[in-house]
Amino acid sequence: MHSAHPIELLRFNTCGSVDDGKSTLIGRLLYDSKSIMEDQMEALERSADITGGGQVNLANLTDGLRAEREQGITIDVAYRYFATPKRKFIVADTPGHVQYTRNMVTGASTANLSIVLVDARLGVIEQTRRHTYLAALLGIPHLVIAVNKMDLVGWSEERFLEIRDAIEGFLPKLDAFKDVKFVPISALNGDNVVDFSKHTPWYCGPTLLGHLETVHIASDWNLSGLRFPVQWVNRPNNPTDQKLHDFRGLSGQLAGGIVKVGQKVMVLPSGMKSTVKEIWTYDGSLQQAFCPQSVTLVLEHDIDISRGDMIVGLDNLPGMSSDLRGRVCWMNQRPLQPGKKFFLKHSTQTVQAILSGLDSRIDIQTFDPIPSPAELGVNDIGEVRIRTAKPLIFDGYGTNRLTGSFILIEQGTNQTVAAGMLYPPTELVKPEYNDFAI
Amino acid sequence: MSSYHLDHLQHLETEAIHIMREVAAEFERPALLFSGGKDSICLLRLAEKAFRPSDIPMPFLNVETGHEFPELIEFRDRRAKELGAKLFVRTVDEGIAKGFVTPTPGQISRNQLQIPVLLNAIEEFQFDCCIGGARRDEEKARAKERFFSFRDAFGQWDPKNQRPEIWNLYNARVNQGENMRVFPLSNWTEMDVWEYIKKEKLEVPNIYFSHERECFRRGGQWLPVPPPHTDSTKPDPYSGARPTAKDPIKKMVCRVRTIADMISTGMIDSPASTVDDIIGEVAAARVTERGTRADDKASEAAMEDRKKQGYF
Known part of the structure; x- marks a missing residue:
């Protein structure tokens, strides 16, 4: 679970309509990555014995609100966390019916990747188009179409290709994703989720988890144009320490690009120019910083800057x-x-x-x-x-x-x-x- | 991996720093809830990273049940002093004396009673925002809570009507009397917290590490034996929470995984004496952090395994 080499963080969300196996898929990922704990499992089994006729409902893992359990529906986005030796994952589980757009926008706005579930029996339905459109609209770089319930269509390659063609038919119109991956799965049985399925010899792509672990996300942040929205003016005002007293830093999180000591920058909207004198952090000064790091910039000139101003580089202007x-x-x-x-x-x-x-x-x-x-x-x-x-x-x-x-x-x-x-x-x-x- | 790349802890850190600065910039009178526990210890380091070289621009607030581990109180007071922060402490006892807190007859735990004390303190100091160390992986309802969690004039959370939270654009607007709870560690897991403590070399109270302690068995938990009652002019604060003849006492090598107060913190049987040991324990843990707080099931893991295999 922990190791010496740096571990990347991948945020993804799952979209699907009712009964498409979304909760089962999340349950499968959590279970197979050993992220469901004994007491959670026991609570699930207990509720299955009492209310579910013996059937464990993985949706109960994510449906945390009393009203949700009472009504058997998911009201709001739930966040789940799991890790493999390769990556850490934040999953936003976005419910399919009530307030759909609102939930998906909340769950997906910070995601690197969206998984759109398609029921192999039903193929591309209205919801599939809606989910794919929203993922494109929100600028999510990576898309996975998980064709689920493949066991119920006899593991038919033909059916899988039919669905792939239908989606590839409208993807160009969206002109959005860096990459799109189609994976034939059975979330219930675990086929191609964590382990390869013996039922799909015709499929030569990665498993779903394999893809989540390896999809290239390092370049998902914009590193081309320096954007530093000033968040908080950092003025110690310390009368006993002259150096501290004169410190005037601009704290914020880089929203784009790279900033370097000595770089000429412009402050907007005023248009005033200055040079980066220091990139101050609690852990010591840096020679450069990049999006999305949080730092404190000190400029050469004492110009009027406040929250809401944006510091930008002189090339690649906004x-x-x-x-x-x-x-x-x-x-x-x-x-x-x-x-x-x-x-x-x-x-x-x-x-x-x-x-x-x-x-x-x-x-x-x-x-x-x-x-x-x-x-x-x-x-x-x-x-x-x-x-x-x-x-x-x-x-x-x-x-x-x-x-x-x-x-x-x-x-x-x-x-x-x-x-x-x-x-x-x-x-x-x-x-x-x-x-x-x- | 390119050099323009953050690992998962750095990502969580920059997200949390951004949130803390939003609080400082958008609220008039924010406070930081500091208990001395491991999560709020991380919050303090994040506050230092967000605001230094300036002072941390908000006071700390802690609500005491009156049953605290003395080690935790000592640690809390010392850390606040070291950081040069103003620490406000409000207590359940005070609340009872002033009449805005009424204990439930027969109820020993004062967990619930902290709520009116907190709300009263928010009113007293006119806080419009409280930063807390809660995490979404702790509990199912928490898994649905926003970073900026709006509370109405009665301090209530309305889970069915939460504000959508989109990108890093946090809506911090509240009307007079309303307030916000903000949770910078929302996306952190128990493992992330300990890895961060290790990476930042953060000091934690020694009760997180293995030590010898007299405990007694009650309600399926090993509870610490409370300190002796010495001041006979006052009623025993631990009345009802002391072991009786039918509660077996045992000297244990143990530690806490999560800290409430002495009445509701189950000690876990553990030899972990370093942060690395604890990380190893968390990695191998078979029950959730909350699971140990409610019930210590460590010895039943073998039976659980069979159950699990029977299911999937």
Whole structure:
């Protein structure tokens, strides 16, 4: 479980509809990686004896809320953790029916990989398209289509290929994933989940776990353009220690790229330039830092910088605008209509925003935009225009998930009501303006 | 592996630091719940990493049941002092004296009674956010809780109506009287905590390591024998929690895996005397951390194995 060499962390989510074996699959992964403990197993067996007619229900492992157990449904995203000697895994188990979009967006927004389950008997259904679309929309780099219940179609290679062809037929339209893997499995019996199945001699790919352990995730973070949203200004104000008293650091987590000591940087929105003097951390100063490290930058010049500002490199500049376009997943029962006002949180700043236009609603079956809807209902996805009270410093979501995303917060209730993904800027910040520091 | 690459502990660390800084930046009066236990020890190191060279910009808060391990209290007070942090302690006894806490007759454990004391302290100090060390792998309901877990004016969590939590964009907005509980270690497992303690060379209270102690068997657990009652002017705080003639006392080589207070912490039979030993025990553990707190089943593992094989 622990070893000397560094172990990577893979976050994935599982999507599927009711009865497609999603919970069984997670149970199988946990069980076969020895992550289910004795007392959990005993509790499962106890509840099976009492309520399940002797059948152990692996869903009870993840359904932790009383209401969920009472009603036999999954209400919210559950997180599970397991490890193999190769990797550690965080699994977001996203329930299939109620509040689907909301749950999947919550569970998948930070995922490296999505597993979409397909019932081999049913093939590609509406849910399959929806799940795949959402995974693409959220910019999840790696997709696995797990064709489950292969035992119930006689381990037919023909059936497997039929399903693969159907999905490969619409993938180009989504133009999203770095890689897509199709795996024929039986979650119930464990075939091709952890161990290879003797029923699929025609399949020469990896097992599901084998793929999770080896899929290349090192380049999932954007390392090309320096983005450092200032999160907290670090000023010790220590009157007894002059050096500490003069310390003025900018604390934050790199949202993109690499920063180096001596590098020339620009602070946005002011456009002031300076040089990185020190990359301070508790464990000592660094010569360079990269996304997603949390560090504290000290600049050569004492310029006015506060939370919400963004420090960027001079190449690969972001966009800066108060007029934004993008897609939103609407997650509130009250519909979204043009003219509504919100708080918009983007990187480390929260600004007032107004929905200035509703361009389309996406048809989740055809993936086509339907122009000029009157409103977006709960779980709808649409293309919107937003005007903010202050300009955002941003990238397209496809380029950088951290600087291309935002949430909308309803004023008054403070509910999070939308997840937004920005389109690329039409115009980039120009390196020449305000070319001075002091 | 490229040099621009973080391992799993570094990932968990940068996520937690980001969350702590969001708390410092977004809330007016945050507090950090520090008990002296292993999870909150990790929180302190993360706070140092998030805020140094500045002071940690929030006080520590701890709620005592009155049945604490003295080792833990000593450790808690010393660490707060070493870090230069202000530590507020509120106690169940105080709550009872002031009348906002009413013990259930016959109930010895004061676990439940900590809740009104905490809520009262939040009100007293006007805290709008409390950082806690809870983890999602501890318990099934916790597995569904957000990093930023909203509490209404009565301090209640509404699991059916949680705010969606998307990317690293945490919605920290609360109205007057409402507050937030924030759990930077949500994605950490028990193993991650011990690996982090090892990596950071963090000091933990010595009761986590194997030592000799008088314990007695009750309710399927080995409970520590409470300290003797010396001050006869006051009632015995451990009244009802002391071994009686029918509770066999045994001198054990034992340690704690998880710490509540002396009344509800089961000691585990363990020779683990270093962090490496503990990591080895966690790796080989057959029951969850909570499982040992409720019931020590270590000796029944063989029977469990058969059950397991019969099932799958």
